[in-house]
Amino acid sequence: MNRSQTLILVVLLFAGLVISPTARAVDFSYSAFGTIGAAISDEPIRYQRDIDDSGTFMRDSLLGGRLDAKFNEQWAASSQVTLAASDKEDDRIRPQLKWTMVSYRPANDWLIRVGRLSLGGLLHQQNLDVGVTYDMARLPREVYLLSSDYDFDGVSVTKTWNIGDYELALDGSFGMQKRYYRVFQEGTDRPSYYSADVTGGGLVATLKDYDHTTFRFGWHITDIDPNTTEGMLARYNFMPLGGGQYTLNPVNPFGYRSTFTVNTLFLGVEFPLGDFLVTCEGTAVLPNSVESAPENYAGYVSLSRKFDKWTPYITYAKIWSNGLDTWRRVKGATNPYLPGSPQALIADAYLADVASVIAVFDQSSVMLGTSYAITPQQKIKAEVMTTHIGERSAMFDGTLTHENVTTFSLSYNFAF
Template identity: 25%
Template sequence: MHSLGRRTALVSALLALAVSQAALADDGFSYRFSGFGTLGYVQTNTNDLTFLNPGQEKGATKSGSLLVDSRLGAQVDVNFNDQLSATVQGLAQQDAKGQFEPTLEWAFLRYKPLDSVSVRVGRLGWPAYLVSDYRYVGYANPWLRAPLEVYDLAVLDYFDGGDVTWTHALGPGTVSVQVLAGSADTDLPDTSQQTAKLGVHQLYGGYVTYDIGDFHLRGGASTAHIDYTSGSTAPLFAGLQQAGFGSIADSLEANNKRATFVSLGGTYDAHNILATAEYGALHSSSFLARNNGWYGTLGYHFGSWTPYVTYGGTNKPSEVNSYGVPAFGPLLPLSQGVDALVSHTYQHTTSLGVRWDVYKNIDIKAQLDHVTPSANGGDFADVSPTYDGHSVNVYSAVVDFVF
């Protein structure tokens, strides 16, 4: 698998690569089972910060971790006839409690009233990112992990609801227009004793995908009302209310606040050249404020080997001047707490990696990330009070497989 022409053709089969597939009757009923997984190890060169993936509690420092990138998934596809089918996918990976627990990622019915129209209802993957359809299938992706500068912006993998997709030829390519609606509830890391709760309600979105030759493009936006409750931020908001800064607390709290996420990405993979780039931007009228990220990847295929380089960045502008809690006396802790929520955050990462396709369904990847976070740690967690803003090296290796 050495070009996106071949890789994209395989992607549709990656989640449905059958070890068993049977047509059980003449009426078109059939099923197929498939699976995928990653065994990974990651280590950094510091104990001042903790490296982890979005939605995880436990990460890697100098001591290293097998929990950050390791996962195992399975999927069953059932075709009842040419129009009606069902898909169920389960995924086990580290969750917000730091446990390796299985979750139900997908569980939907698909109905095709026309060849060009597909209607799905149930638990669906949120299609905001370029590789949303196969983000956790490491074998389908060029990098060791999706660049966190973009994929850490909006921590939502799936939603409960429905979508409609219309596909049609457009010029020399094919365009797909997808609209969705639904809601979601998910746990996020907070403290060692409890998780934070993210509620996404009245979720609506629209995405356009265009495939033309060896180019694949996707872009669109989602908007929703969000609720975020956290044991870490609740004392700060309560303190602001008691100190007479109720309007600031109400402004900062993510309590039924509107959030919008916009994304655009594209990939070219042909003639031994791999190039992909993506941009995402989150806007919310809460302490989440404005945040944007981007990355670009360039690689080259040498037989079964694909070395690549990625450069990405994320930036959250400062909102400190928007809030006027005096920084003196008993108000100092409140002022510091507000500043910590809305201060300028950024991060830049240069990644060097290589993929080796060992077998038709197995690859090995190694990646070095040189990360320069802001003084508050960027996308890292558990920032030590002694952290002085130094760069961090992240060393990773994985084995990806599908079956």
């Protein structure tokens, strides 16, 4: 049992001891939700881990259940479990514990939650797994890949103010998790997962009116402590060869730092514009001097309109890294061995692996799709997405440069 699991157990046991003597009757409720989704692209290189020209159900499909317990007007608890693609290995499905918490409301304008929470400042982060709650086939990966802190074990405190026609909520949070980072090593042609202990928190402010307009701004800071020197690497050791050429030290190419810090900024707005609904989100992911993970910026804008049960939409999303200099320099390293020799083949694979672990992105996507509400609790979604890769995108398991990839998606989403 790791420290996060221990924290959840202690919190739930403590809450049970506190609540039980005062709870006369417990009101239980439960719900189920899920997505059965298929996706296929016109490219054999995998995109977003699972999507290629063979088609897949792994990318979007999941099943989930939630149990809520209300002890009294102040105390409540909930637990949510999903069955979905594993976050620490490819081509595996496993159960995942989410949203397991105790909440305490000492007054109408205060809410304290302790347990497993989803921290971060994206508009749809807390309902990300419940596909029936939004109309896009999937939320733009350009923004939702790097910008969220999911499944932290910790505490969240929310204060709410009513200001005329507006409601303002300020949420402060702190937590910890064990996170798995996936990289695809192009030289050895395989994915690898590297774990790290992550501790972080921040502030998120949300302003809403009664005309379905939402503004959100947030900041999170996380300290990442890798459990291995591989994969999560901070500095590169370039060795000059003379004549302007250089290579990487084949023994220890990285000056390893045990911990580094990442600041993430969130900005989102959703508002009606005549008969249309406009949704915009932007993020900045700012690591502290980590060459293998440069600064990344992302955003999207989506326009949708409801026609009875149909809601067509068009979305444009983009992500870019603040300079690809380190990646370009690694790609430009010279293999010092005789071409064709066994040492040269090993060195070629090694240099390709080193370059591919660098989390750099230069891509944009246009999504055209629609949802159809069979009932308020059931939706069918269809989407065509064209993604343009510039110089490099780490979302693809291989080298694609200045190419377009088209993805087709169809899903059935429900919540009962």
